[in-house]
Amino acid sequence: MTTSFPMNAGDDPYSYSKNSQLQKEVLDNAKEMVRDAIIRKLDIKILLSSSNTFRITELGCSIGPNTFSAMQHVVEALKEKYKNNIPEFQIFFNDHVTNDFNTLFRSLPIDRSYYAFGVSGSFHGRLFPSRSIHFAHCSTSIHWLSKTPKELLDEKSPSWNKGLIHYIGASNIEVMNAYVAQFEKDMEMFFNARAEEIVPGGMMLLISPQLSECLLKFFGSSLMALVNEGKLDESLVNSFNVPVYFPSIEDMTKVVEKNDCFSIERIELTHPTSKLVDEADAKTLMINLRAVLEGLFINHFGSKLAKEAFTRTILKSDEISAWMKIKYKKACQLFIALKRK
Amino acid sequence: MTTSFPMNAGDDPYSYSKNSQLQKEVLDNAKEMVRDAIIRKLDIKILLSSSNTFRITELGCSIGPNTFSAMQHVVEALKEKYKNNIPEFQIFFNDHVTNDFNTLFRSLPIDRSYYAFGVSGSFHGRLFPSRSIHFAHCSTSIHWLSKTPKELLDEKSPSWNKGLIHYIGASNIEVMNAYVAQFEKDMEMFFNARAEEIVPGGMMLLISPQLSECLLKFFGSSLMALVNEGKLDESLVNSFNVPVYFPSIEDMTKVVEKNDCFSIERIELTHPTSKLVDEADAKTLMINLRAVLEGLFINHFGSKLAKEAFTRTILKSDEISAWMKIKYKKACQLFIALKRK
Secondary structure (H helix, E strand, O other): OOOOOOOOOOOOOOOHHHOOHHHHHHHHHHHHHHHHHHHHHOOHHHOOOOOOEEEEEEEOOOOOOHHHHHHHHHHHHHHHHHOOOOOEEEEEEEEOOOOOHHHHHHOOOOOOOOEEEEEEOOOOOOOOOOOOEEEEEEEOOOOEOOOOOHHHHOOOOOOOOOOOOOOOOOOOHHHHHHHHHHHHHHHHHHHHHHHHHEEEEEEEEEEEEOOHHHHHHHHHHHHHHHHHOOOOOHHHHHOOOOOEOOOOHHHHHHHHHHHOOEEEEEEEEEOOOOOOOOHHHHHHHHHHHHHHHHHHHHHHHOHHHHHHHHHHHHHOHHHHHHHHHHHOOOOOEEEEEEEEO | OOOOOOOOOOOOOOOHHHOOHHHHHHHHHHHHHHHHHHHHHOOHHHOOOOOOEEEEEEEOOOOOOHHHHHHHHHHHHHHHHHOOOOOEEEEEEEEOOOOOHHHHHHOOOOOOOOEEEEEEOOOOOOOOOOOOEEEEEEEOOOOEOOOOOHHHHOOOOOOOOOOOOOOOOOOOHHHHHHHHHHHHHHHHHHHHHHHHHEEEEEEEEEEEEOOHHHHHHHHHHHHHHHHHOOOOOHHHHHOOOOOEOOOOHHHHHHHHHHHOOEEEEEEEEEOOOOOOOOHHHHHHHHHHHHHHHHHHHHHHHOHHHHHHHHHHHHHOHHHHHHHHHHHOOOOOEEEEEEEEO
16 A cells, blocks of 8 residues: 655645755756756657647645746746747646645746646556656655555564664665665656656656755654653654665666666766755754654654654754764765656 | 635535535536537547547536536546547546645545546636647536625615625616626636637536525525624625626526637526425525535624524524425526537
């Protein structure tokens, strides 16, 4: 069964709509590559002469404002590309059915130059009719697995990830292997679906953070501190792993080649220009992650313990800041431009 | 400025999703005419040979379950029509941005044979790219005006509708004229937008109740009773008129002819087969109307007075039942099948 973990809804202080700085940075870093892919790689003839509608989807859109900024950027590049023969744009905002589409619709930019639609469902399955999408965009989303591999939580399995909530920090290689296997299964479904939906010559851009969300190791140690203080049963930590996997260039190349319907037009790791390394920035980032992960943690640990773990982690901002000064410079994000053969 | 009055959200006892019997009846009465219009009037060649996607919109969908049942019926008739060459179906569920799309998405039928999308916005304006819709369906919705004509609320105007909340029951003909003028303005925008969006040969079916919602006269008298008891200021009643107009065959013919982009394939008044005339049924209908109108009433009168007016009205179910026995037999609904020229 596929599970879904929506970002925090609405617009209160810990909502995703007010806490998406990290995702904004990922998008900003990719902006020039997005424009470049459209200007240099897109074949404008993918629009049929009989239709003047260019159909775009944003996969894993959440609730804004980043998704609107990303789509505005895509539409501007497309207008530049189509010059004197600008089509009508239709944008399909996709996310899990548990996403807060009401907030998404209510915050659509009034001056948008596209027709906006919502489509609910997992992007690991079919969302659109065959050959109906010209351009797919997916930022800070493909690292979410459809589920936590169950062997990670099984003490009889060689992949049991005792005392940890993620593969980062795990010394047992079987833990990593279980994550990779799930990622490959998910991406097989993802690419099979997109191969049906995207028109020949249509493009798909995937943008994925590589390291920044590894900050969740600090959430793991806050949970283990609660265990050591007797406030939380260790079995509850052992039965929980965060279902995110940050793919490498090799991982992505492998899944694209296996699917065999897309050509890789560009794939590279880039280094963010972020200067988010002081203590205040570390705090901002941790609150940002809280907006992303809170639903998932509350669902497993209950509201009280989850909130305590978050509060404790945010208090570690000096430690996190020191860690970030070392790691964040090496942090990078993956950009992939694909074309449907 | 366009105003919007969503049906009650969610699924609690007074929600629209649990109280839409009246709208269901309207749909059921029209089912055979819907099927007939598709089987006999639709030109299957409107689908381009280059695309195998048949695009449908449900305008003013609210939150189900009626909209799903209506769309299921449309898709089944289309499958019957397309026989051995069944296209993929894409359905766009439209309603105001204040509609509860989260509930709509979460209650989509799991076994649906179409791709489902949400589109927020007033159907008095553009919603879709040019020539992108093959079939539009709109039931129990076009009678909602985009706003209350302001002259109805202006004591200096000849159209002032003192002591009443609707044209039904008003002896001043100027009141009716103000409603008709607003309806014609709204329909001009509605038809201009649909003329752009619907492909040549594409169809639009409009279904509108004619009399049943006139039950709101009982709400009006409950409000005036509160005025007479000194609990409500009459000026608050005088500054409120319900923005719904029930068009006649002549009204609809006039707006379609003025627009001049659609041919009328069928237009007729039908009599519902309803046996909803006993006291329990009257109560059901009044609760149904409450789910539809509560937001509008609360917005103007505040929660306490609005709820008192609803409670009092529902208590009149014997009187309403007697009135319905006379009127409901004459009640009818308007069915219109149009084809884009």
